[in-house]
Amino acid sequence: MRLCLLSIIAIFSFAATAVEAAGFQTFSVPSDPGGPALEAAMWSPCATAAKDIKLGSSVIPGVRDCSIAGQNLPLIVVSHGFGGSYLGHRDTAETLADAGFIVVAINHPDDAYTNEARFRDYWALISRPSDVRRLIDFLLGPASGPARIDPNRIGFFGFSRGGYTGLVLGGGQPNFRAWFSPCTGSNAERCTHGSLDVWSIHSLVHDTRVKAIVIADPLSKMFPTSDSLRLISVPVQLWGAQFGGDGVFPEDVATIARNLPGKSEFHIVPRAAHFAFIRPCPDELKKSRPNICVDDASFDRVAFHRDFNQRVLAFFRQQLGVGERP
Template sequence: MVRASTWCRLALAAACALASAAHAATGLTVLAAPADSGPVTVFYPTAAPATPVRRGPFTLNVAVDAAPVAGNRRLIVISHGSGGSPWEHTDLTQVLVAAGFTVAVPEHAGDNWHDHSAVGPASWRHRPHEVTQAIDAMAADPRFSPLLDLKRVGVYGMSAGGLTALTLAGARWSPALLARHCEAHLAEDFPTCVGLSTELTGGPLDALRMGMARRVIRWKFESETALEGWTDPRIAAAVAAVPMAAPIDMPTLSAPGIPLGLVRAGQDAWLAPRWHIDAVRATCAGCVLVADMTEAGHGSILSPTPPDLPPRAARLLNDPPGFDRRTLDGVYAAMRDFFVQNLLP
């Protein structure tokens, strides 16, 4: 049981965070890309008025390149999913900015909306480094460095970005562990193992598809047994939503080094909960289930939603029947409160 005095302190911290940016709009700017990564998109509190702007297929209500104002001095870095961009996380970022946070979203090299050349372990290895690079970029930017205390940074990641968040919380993983998982559970977790390259249909060709998938997975991943890991001492809390977790050596997550929150989607057809987030929960006694979206699919946490997806991606990412997008307000608020509790004094 949490004592009433603790709840009071948490409530006061949340109230102060919200008050700090109560009259602020969301600013938007982009920092130059490091040599081996993509640009870093930054959402932040500003006193300038927001206006509708177009970014790809999305219309955002933001103030482009406006002067930042002081918020709560805390930074959160978002690691997007495979093939993702900053834009489908805009509604979450605006909730965080309204609480005073500044949010940085690095575009992951080789695994983003316009470049799929490094999807999978190559990107998974590099993503945590890109989070560190994003923090460094914020520290070096004269607009933001005076307004931020970078000794306590938060990380949020979704899907492949969820693996990034888990890695930064202490998880270690290897391609060989993914190969072992796919050898044992290929039919039950087929999209995890093959991505969008093909799918099972229930027809006579499924056996051929599975046989080919096993051969490719063994060839690509079976020999890569070294455990991968990366931490940054500035990161003080993380949230992983619908994370890729099959490659993880689960005992490394038994006692995360930082507060770790999880967001679950009960109808996830891309990363089946049993083999991913539920496996993390079974191992990590100290993890907090920030939100359990029982009727949600893999992409239901995204808002605004990516339009005009190819059919196979749409089947895996679009909302399943019965999911109510209005519930995302509560999910985003719960994530905001987790970061308020674990990052603010």
């Protein structure tokens, strides 16, 4: 395990690695016996100059429904945190798409901001990995164009519960019994779906098609030992905020860093709290959601994301490649 202490004041410039802008489109994965419909957003290489796209209350740069530039491209699936959405990491998605990746983010039905029951529903910890598998099945099957996605070059990016999702997809075996027991006090809500036998690792989905994983401040408490991570064989880039937050504790992330097998790297972000990994917020959102959008005065989220996005890009380039098939 390699530990890298980042200097937040160091700003990595955006070198011109591609002349393409990010194409953008939204779509749905139909419901099936495996789960409900999934709402998704896709960023892709596009040879047309970006314009402003109005999406609800957000304005994002891109080209609506642009023809994908290239074939046999690597795919990155993005998984948001608790109560998040597929737009929470769009700056990272845009960076990857500009560099030649297809990037698809989903709203997890059991865990997105649109789910009013999310504060009581922990079933998402079971359904999230299945959501990702169903998305990949759809992208390689009914939604597949003329060989746009290389099925041998699929990566994953996840934040918070999305980071937990990536660990499970890669082969992680969470210890739910340790996390949920006892079913009293503050843990009582977590046990509303019946006995702990429901929360079984046998219900979880792993996906060997995922070849490289980036996880930021993952929900970590249920991976307390090296045995819970021993089956992860793909390269992992792990990020942790110095101060943690929202149920993610720095010491638990550090435990994962120590116990990850294989080719993994660990980056600690000084002076950062948990939500620093979400894209920088516009001013109006800073006013309405200061708990998510406002950082300590000593931390520059915009500068950090310039660095962060380039490091994520470099990792996926190294592990999956861009351009010709390896």
